Amino acid sequence: MLLIEKLVKSYPGQHGQDAMLALRDISFKVEEGSFFTLLGPSGCGKTTTLQCIAGLEHPDTGLIQMGGKTMFSSRENLIVPANRRELGMVFQSYAVWPHMTVFENVAFPLVYGIKRAPTQEMRTRVLKALEMVELGQFADRPAPLLSGGQQQRVALARALVHAPRLLLLDEPLSNLDAKLRDTMRTEIRNLVKSLGITTIFVTHDQVEAVSMSDQILLMRAGKIVQQGSPRDIYLSPNSVFTADFMGRSNLITGVLDRSGETARAHTALGPISGVAGPALKPGASVVVVVRPQGIRIASTSESSGLNCFKARVQNMNFLGDVVEMQVDIQGSKLTLMLNPYTAISVGQELTLEFPPERCVIVPSEVPSSCGPLK
Amino acid sequence: MNGPTVTSNGRPGTGLDQQKLVQSLLLVVVSVLVLGPVLVLIRTSLAPSEAMPFETLDFTLKHYAQLLQSPRTISLMWNTVVYALSSMTIGVAIATAIAWCTERTDMPGRTIVRILMFAWMMVPALVIGFGWILLLNPGNGALNVLFRELFGYLQPILTIYSFWSLIIITSFAVVPTGFVMISGLLRNMDPNLELAARVHGGSSWATLTRVTLPVLTPGLFSIGIYMFMAVVQAFDLPLIIGLSADVPVLSTRVYLLSSPDNGLPNYGLAASFGVLLLVLAAGLMWAYMRAIRLGERFRVVTGKAYRPKRITLGLWRFAAIGFTFSYCAAMMLPLLILLWVSLLPHYSTPSLSAFGGLSFDTYRRLLTNPMISRAIGNTIILVISSATIVMLISCLIGWFTVRSNSRAGKILDALSFLPMAIPPIVLVLAILLLYLNTPLYGTIWILVLGHMTIYISFGVRTMSSALIQLHKELGDAALISGASWLTSLQKVTFPLVWPQILNGWLWVFAHSARDLTVPLMLMTTSNIVAASTLWNLWQFPDLPGAAALAMLLMTALLAVVVPSQLYVSSRLER
Ligand SMILES: Nc1ncnc2c1ncn2[C@@H]1O[C@H](COP(=O)(O)OP(=O)(O)O)[C@@H](O)[C@H]1O
Ligand SMILES: [Mg+2]
Numbered sequence A: 001m002l003l004i005e006k007l008v009k010s011y012p013g014q015h016g017q018d019a020m021l022a023l024r025d026i027s028f029k030v031e032e033g034s035f036f037t038l039l040g041p042s043g044c045g046k047t048t049t050l051q052c053i054a055g056l057e058h059p060d061t062g063l064i065q066m067g068g069k070t071m072f073s074s075r076e077n078l079i080v081p082a083n084r085r086e087l088g089m090v091f092q093s094y095a096v097w098p099h100m101t102v103f104e105n106v107a108f109p110l111v112y113g114i115k116r117a118p119t120q121e122m123r124t125r126v127l128k129a130l131e132m133v134e135l136g137q138f139a140d141r142p143a144p145l146l147s148g149g150q151q152q153r154v155a156l157a158r159a160l161v162h163a164p165r166l167l168l169l170d171e172p173l174s175n176l177d178a179k180l181r182d183t184m185r186t187e188i189r190n191l192v193k194s195l196g197i198t199t200i201f202v203t204h205d206q207v208e209a210v211s212m213s214d215q216i217l218l219m220r221a222g223k224i225v226q227q228g229s230p231r232d233i234y235l236s237p238n239s240v241f242t243a244d245f246m247g248r249s250n251l252i253t254g255v256l257d258r259s260g261e262t263a264r265a266h267t268a269l270g271p272i273s274g275v276a277g278p279a280l281k282p283g284a285s286v287v288v289v290v291r292p293q294g295i296r297i298a299s300t301s302e303s304s305g306l307n308c309f310k311a312r313v314q315n316m317n318f319l320g321d322v323v324e325m326q327v328d329i330q331g332s333k334l335t336l337m338l339n340p341y342t343a344i345s346v347g348q349e350l351t352l353e354f355p356p357e358r359c360v361i362v363p364s365e366v367p368s369s370c371g372p373l374k
Numbered sequence B: 001m002n003g004p005t006v007t008s009n010g011r012p013g014t015g016l017d018q019q020k021l022v023q024s025l026l027l028v029v030v031s032v033l034v035l036g037p038v039l040v041l042i043r044t045s046l047a048p049s050e051a052m053p054f055e056t057l058d059f060t061l062k063h064y065a066q067l068l069q070s071p072r073t074i075s076l077m078w079n080t081v082v083y084a085l086s087s088m089t090i091g092v093a094i095a096t097a098i099a100w101c102t103e104r105t106d107m108p109g110r111t112i113v114r115i116l117m118f119a120w121m122m123v124p125a126l127v128i129g130f131g132w133i134l135l136l137n138p139g140n141g142a143l144n145v146l147f148r149e150l151f152g153y154l155q156p157i158l159t160i161y162s163f164w165s166l167i168i169i170t171s172f173a174v175v176p177t178g179f180v181m182i183s184g185l186l187r188n189m190d191p192n193l194e195l196a197a198r199v200h201g202g203s204s205w206a207t208l209t210r211v212t213l214p215v216l217t218p219g220l221f222s223i224g225i226y227m228f229m230a231v232v233q234a235f236d237l238p239l240i241i242g243l244s245a246d247v248p249v250l251s252t253r254v255y256l257l258s259s260p261d262n263g264l265p266n267y268g269l270a271a272s273f274g275v276l277l278l279v280l281a282a283g284l285m286w287a288y289m290r291a292i293r294l295g296e297r298f299r300v301v302t303g304k305a306y307r308p309k310r311i312t313l314g315l316w317r318f319a320a321i322g323f324t325f326s327y328c329a330a331m332m333l334p335l336l337i338l339l340w341v342s343l344l345p346h347y348s349t350p351s352l353s354a355f356g357g358l359s360f361d362t363y364r365r366l367l368t369n370p371m372i373s374r375a376i377g378n379t380i381i382l383v384i385s386s387a388t389i390v391m392l393i394s395c396l397i398g399w400f401t402v403r404s405n406s407r408a409g410k411i412l413d414a415l416s417f418l419p420m421a422i423p424p425i426v427l428v429l430a431i432l433l434l435y436l437n438t439p440l441y442g443t444i445w446i447l448v449l450g451h452m453t454i455y456i457s458f459g460v461r462t463m464s465s466a467l468i469q470l471h472k473e474l475g476d477a478a479l480i481s482g483a484s485w486l487t488s489l490q491k492v493t494f495p496l497v498w499p500q501i502l503n504g505w506l507w508v509f510a511h512s513a514r515d516l517t518v519p520l521m522l523m524t525t526s527n528i529v530a531a532s533t534l535w536n537l538w539q540f541p542d543l544p545g546a547a548a549l550a551m552l553l554m555t556a557l558l559a560v561v562v563p564s565q566l567y568v569s570s571r572l573e574r
Helices: A046-054 A102-112 A119-132 A148-160 A178-195 A206-212 A230-235 A240-245 A300-304 B017-045 B062-069 B071-104 B110-121 B125-136 B142-151 B163-188 B191-199 B204-233 B236-242 B250-258 B267-297 B316-342 B353-357 B361-368 B370-403 B407-421 B424-435 B444-468 B472-480 B485-496 B498-514 B517-521 B530-539 B543-573
Strands: A002-011 A020-030 A035-039 A061-066 A069-073 A087-090 A166-170 A198-203 A215-220 A223-228 A250-258 A263-267 A270-276 A285-290 A296-298 A308-318 A323-329 A332-338 A349-353 A360-363
Touching: A002 A046, A020 A046, A020 A215, A020 A223, A035 A046, A035 A178, A035 A206, A046 A061, A046 A087, A046 A166, A046 A198, A087 A148, A087 B472, A102 A119, A102 A148, A102 B485, A119 A148, A148 A166, A148 A178, A148 B472, A178 A206, A198 A206, A206 A230, A215 A230, A215 A240, A223 A230, A223 A240, A240 A250, A240 A285, A240 A360, A250 A270, A250 A332, A263 A285, A270 A285, A323 A349, B017 B267, B017 B370, B017 B407, B017 B424, B017 B444, B017 B485, B062 B267, B071 B110, B071 B163, B071 B204, B071 B250, B071 B316, B110 B163, B110 B316, B110 B543, B125 B142, B125 B163, B125 B236, B125 B316, B125 B498, B125 B530, B125 B543, B163 B204, B163 B236, B163 B316, B204 B250, B204 B267, B236 B250, B250 B267, B250 B424, B250 B517, B267 B407, B267 B424, B316 B543, B361 B370, B361 B543, B370 B407, B370 B444, B370 B485, B370 B498, B370 B530, B407 B444, B424 B444, B424 B517, B444 B498, B444 B517, B472 B485, B485 B498, B498 B530, B498 B543, B517 B530, B530 B543
Parallel strands: A035 A198, A035 A215, A087 A166, A166 A198, A270 A360
Antiparallel strands: A002 A020, A002 A061, A061 A069, A215 A223, A250 A263, A250 A285, A263 A270, A285 A360, A296 A349, A308 A323, A308 A349, A323 A332
8 A cells, every 4th residue: 555665864954963864764565454653762753754655745765655656756756745645644733723613624625625525525524524533513613622632533534534545643642641542542543444544653652552553663763673563573572672662671681602493592691592583693792582571480390491590589569450570680680570469579589481482582782873964 | 975865855846836836936026126126226336327227337436436535424424323323222211111110010001001102103203203393393393482482582492403303303203112122022031030139138229220131131232223223224204304404314315315306316326325324234234133143042031921020119100100101291292283283274383362273174175185185095005005915925935934944945035034134215216226217117016016125024024933833734734635735825824823914914004104215215296195295295385284194194094003903912812
């Protein structure tokens, strides 16, 4: 549905500063009907990518195709302007027009857009869109008299009313309070899934990304770090950055001893077996990533098994739905998440098992940063 | 750089056409408006006086030599600087005192003072000048006559025709503008600074001199430079008072050289004086920009809305009221005498015996005069077209300066700012030289052209500061919805800043109506407007007629501008 190839985008330097490379070689593909998320820390280029897709910014080089039609190509010197790309977009600020009523806001694409509808049809489609976001009874209300959550629904209805090819959402949930955010998360996903519309969603919140997406593209400093399903990205990170960004993890540095599916790394704890990517060669300095939920408490008899280590409990933190436990293994500190019924006390000696399929061996960080273009 | 080549923003493509087209059009219009006159001015100052600038290829520095060798040039410069500096200092001092009283103290009558100040900004300086002449001329000025009768003085005690009178009247005339700027400054100042000084035991006076004034200094300084610049460029008061007082300044010199009472105009010399004035004004502009930038660095503005605690004046309030009232009286007097004169068939000083003869005959006479009707019609065309065209162009240029970071956007920004540094009298001289032999000359449209050029920098500034506060995504949302660029502007962007557009429109409207420089320099029998007719009646002399026309002009202006502005500001505050 959407094909992005080798996008590069720089912003001219302001106030005498150097030009700024916001996107460096971004390529990806989005399947028809998929809920696709651009995830990454603030400033990594998510909005810029989305704006390039929307046609509000133009890349320096690269190719953007939608449904087989070229929207931007630096090679062919072709730009389809934003208003001819037939998209729907919800902006971070919602951009609901305050001088219009709810109805006029939602009707705008059908009245002034390229896919105009005759008055009668326009009315029914607008009202249907408003019903869809449960704002049917608010049609005649002036837009400034709506709450934040309602404004967002208006923006959503406006983005969907003209049946766009692609729905773009730029951090739509970040201005809502926590509770509303949770309900809108499911509502948005259910809505776009029921319409079957391809959606590109931008967020910096990994919980949102994991709970809503079919595919996640993790970005950092204008580059793609990893692409995959939420499960892939969470359970098989390809870098320290991904592991760290997607949630808490124990990072144990070491040197790779054996590569491949049954890899082994030498660490301060001793040898750890795990899964390593094919690119890693023995001798490389690596980090073993183990999620706090991935560590098992083994019976004392297993103390000599594969990936089994003796540990002393240093701290227990009862958080309600989980218990956070800090342990010490030969001077290294690790964190575990346990179920709250576990009965363990501080100072106790335990044997911990790191199941090898839960130990992901990734290269230790190559320094790369977003910065001025030289 | 080993990355990709950074191409310019404006890559050719389908559909950027609308923007491109409008942008090129604006570039052409603004260049013709602004660059054309400046180039012609410089060319004329370098051309021999025997020929029109376009008809010769010769270059000569003769005019500059004449200008530099003449001892009068020094005295002209001296007059101009003394005039501007004194008027500015007195004006800013009065404005600061009144603004402080209305913004910071519990002086009674603050709202009335504020409303009066806004209203006076609309009153043409020309009208105030005429009023003062009627009050203070040495022969039969009303105040002089009054004093003579009361105290038996034979000599007039005050005369309008002196350098000091010119300075004082000019400074009174700039106070309202200064007041509006300074009260804005005071309103943005953090009251906690003052409060802190009070808490630590400072008296009111010490707080004022040690804290309030120093904190305000950068802001006051840039306002001072702005006022100085305004007075250097001023033309009407130096014309009606300064020339009789034998105090020529640069602006009146340019006028006399290009429209002498007898003899041929010396455009070459006029143009070289114009260039001199241009350089002076541009230097001031530069200083002003520097001062603003420095001021930003010292800024102590909270930006939050707050209710400052007002200082209790106690017995001092009588001094404050006395001072403010004196100023207000000094502003009312010239208007009252004009009203008086306009109600009499022949000029006579105010007295009880003349009361019986008051009538509206003069007004009736004016309104049935075909010349006057034509002038009024022309004025309406002039002010409405100038205000509308200026704001239309300004909205579009404002959009480009804020939203587009292309080179063309920057050029538009710079070009539209340039007229700020060109004194109107110089600009009109240049327009005269440029269009003298075209059919445009002698029509009302050449006046529109002049006002467009003069007021476009104000319009663009107004619109770019309005648009910069508007979230970019509002316009983007319209584009994404499929609307064309112009539709997005028309349906979303501009409707959202309409109060600022209307405010700018009113400002240009009022300034276009009160301006004398352009109509006078470009006057023919067919393009007279209210301001130039006023001047003609005064010169004729038909004092009751002039006074009645002045009252009509003023009433019309106030009736349009004040209610609309009150409406706009109530909408803006919501
Ligand atoms: N209009 C702009 N001009 C200059 N730099 C910009 C502009 N927009 C974004 N940037 C820079 O580009 C980088 C990426 O920005 P953005 O795409 O907005 O990040 P994100 O949405 O991921 O937080 C940032 O470093 C930002 O400072
Ligand atoms: Mg962003």
